[in-house]
Amino acid sequence: MIQSELIRDFEMQMRELRIGHTVLKRAQKLEKKLGVRRLHLKLEGENPSGTHKDRMALLLALDARNKGKKVMAAVTCGNYGAALAYVCGKLDMQCQIYVPSTFAATRNKDIEAYGGRIVVAEGDYEAALNASLRDIDRNGWYNANPGGTNKEIAVYSYSFISKEMAVELGGQPDWVSVPFGNGTLIAGVWQGFRSMSMKPRILGYSNNNSAVRGLVNKSKQPIPVPDLQITHINEPLSGNFLLDDKEGMEAVLDSNGAAFEVSDEELLKASKLIMAQEGIDVLPASAGAVKAIEDLDSRNHTFVAVLTGRGHGQA
Numbered sequence: 001m002i003q004s005e006l007i008r009d010f011e012m013q014m015r016e017l018r019i020g021h022t023v024l025k026r027a028q029k030l031e032k033k034l035g036v037r038r039l040h041l042k043l044e045g046e047n048p049s050g051t052h053k054d055r056m057a058l059l060l061a062l063d064a065r066n067k068g069k070k071v072m073a074a075v076t077c078g079n080y081g082a083a084l085a086y087v088c089g090k091l092d093m094q095c096q097i098y099v100p101s102t103f104a105a106t107r108n109k110d111i112e113a114y115g116g117r118i119v120v121a122e123g124d125y126e127a128a129l130n131a132s133l134r135d136i137d138r139n140g141w142y143n144a145n146p147g148g149t150n151k152e153i154a155v156y157s158y159s160f161i162s163k164e165m166a167v168e169l170g171g172q173p174d175w176v177s178v179p180f181g182n183g184t185l186i187a188g189v190w191q192g193f194r195s196m197s198m199k200p201r202i203l204g205y206s207n208n209n210s211a212v213r214g215l216v217n218k219s220k221q222p223i224p225v226p227d228l229q230i231t232h233i234n235e236p237l238s239g240n241f242l243l244d245d246k247e248g249m250e251a252v253l254d255s256n257g258a259a260f261e262v263s264d265e266e267l268l269k270a271s272k273l274i275m276a277q278e279g280i281d282v283l284p285a286s287a288g289a290v291k292a293i294e295d296l297d298s299r300n301h302t303f304v305a306v307l308t309g310r311g312h313g314q315a
Contacts, residue, residue: 002156006066010059010157017090019054020160022046024168024304029277034294038302040173041274041290042165045282045310049110052161052185052308053083059157060150061087064142070094073136074144075121075129077235078107079309084144085116095144096135100128104232126241146184147243155247158188159195165304172198174301177289179308180206180259181237183248189306190251200304202257204248205292207264208238211245215252215259222249233264236285236309260295262288270294271311281311 014020023046027039044052057080064072073096074084081097088095097116099105102124111118119135121128129145136143146154166172172193178186186204193200206212208229210222217223224240242248252259262270270287274280289305 002153006059006063009062009066013058013062014055014160017048017058017087019047019058021164024165025278025280027278030274030290033273033277034290034299036293036299036301036303039293040165040169040302040304041278041280042161042304042306043280044161044306044308045286047083049079049082049086049114050310051079051083051283052158052306053080054087055160056080056146056154056157056184057083057087057144059153060142060144061091061093063150063153064144065091065093067142069142071096071139071141072144073132073141074098075100075125075132077103077125078105079236080146081116081118082107082110082114085111085114089115096132096141098128098132100125103230103235106232124241125239145243146182151244154184155188155191155244158185159192161306162189162192162198163196166193166196166198169302169304172196172200173304175201175203175257175293175296175303177203177205177292177303177305179237179286179288179306180204180209180212180248182239182242183211183244183246185306185308186251187244187247190255199255202251202255203292203296204252204257204259205262205288206237207234207261207267209242209261210240211242211249212259212261215249216261220249220253231264233267233284236283237288258296260292262291266291274307280307282307283309283311285309
C-alpha cells in the first residue's frame, strides 16, 4: 500500500516540476488516414526530460528522500537514466546510472548534463542491472530499478496517465495503445483505469520482446526471442530479460486486449506519418502506438495512443 503522504507529495511536485498533465490531442488527420472513428494522442514527450519516465523517476525519488536516502541507482538504455538524473538534480539528490556497454547509449550526454553519474557496465541489460544491484547492496543506495523492491511504486506512478486521459475524455476510451518495454508502463496504465472501475482494452506492442512474443503466440508466459536483435531504434522496447513482464502481460490479457510486433522499419514509418499528418515529432519506438492501432481489424472505436517520447534522436 502506497502511503497517502507520498501520493500528495507526488501530486504537488508534479505541478512544481511540470511533470505529467500532458496534452491529449485529437488527431483528426490521422483518423482519416487510418480509417478509425476517433483517435487521441497522449503526448508524454512533453515531460521535461522528453519521456513518460519522468513520472516514475519522480515518485521513486520522493520515496527515497522520505526514507532518508540521498543516492539512487538504476540501469537504463537511455530515457530512464535521463529522467532520473533530471529529477535528482531538481531534488538535490544524486544518482548512479548504469548503462550496458552493448547499447547505443544515445542519452549519456543528457544524463551527465542533468548531473547524473554514468557507470558503463560490461555486457547486456541484465548484466548492467546486476552491477547496479551489487553496488546498491554494498553502498546502501536506493534501488530505483523497475521490477525491484520498489516495483509497486514504479507501476503506480504511471496510473496518473490513465486518470488524466479519463478526465480529458470525460470517460474511458475503447482502446489504449501502449509500448510494452519492461511492462511497467502498460501495467501502470491498466492499474489506473481499474482504480476508476474502467476497463478499456489494452493494446501492447514491441519488437524483439519476449512478453509480446508470448502474447502474439497466445501464451500467458513470455517466449524468449531467439537471436535477439537490439538496435538503436528498438532499444527502449526490446529484450528477453524484462522486469515487469508478468504485470504487463496481465494488463493485456485481463482487458481482453491485443499485442503486435512492430518492426524497426514500421516504427520509423509511423514516426514519419505522425509528423506528416499532425506535425508532432516523436521517438520511433513511441510511434509504434499508432502502427499497432492500424494493425487492428476493428476501426469503429475511440482510441488513445500513448506517445511516450519526443523525437530528435532521443532513444
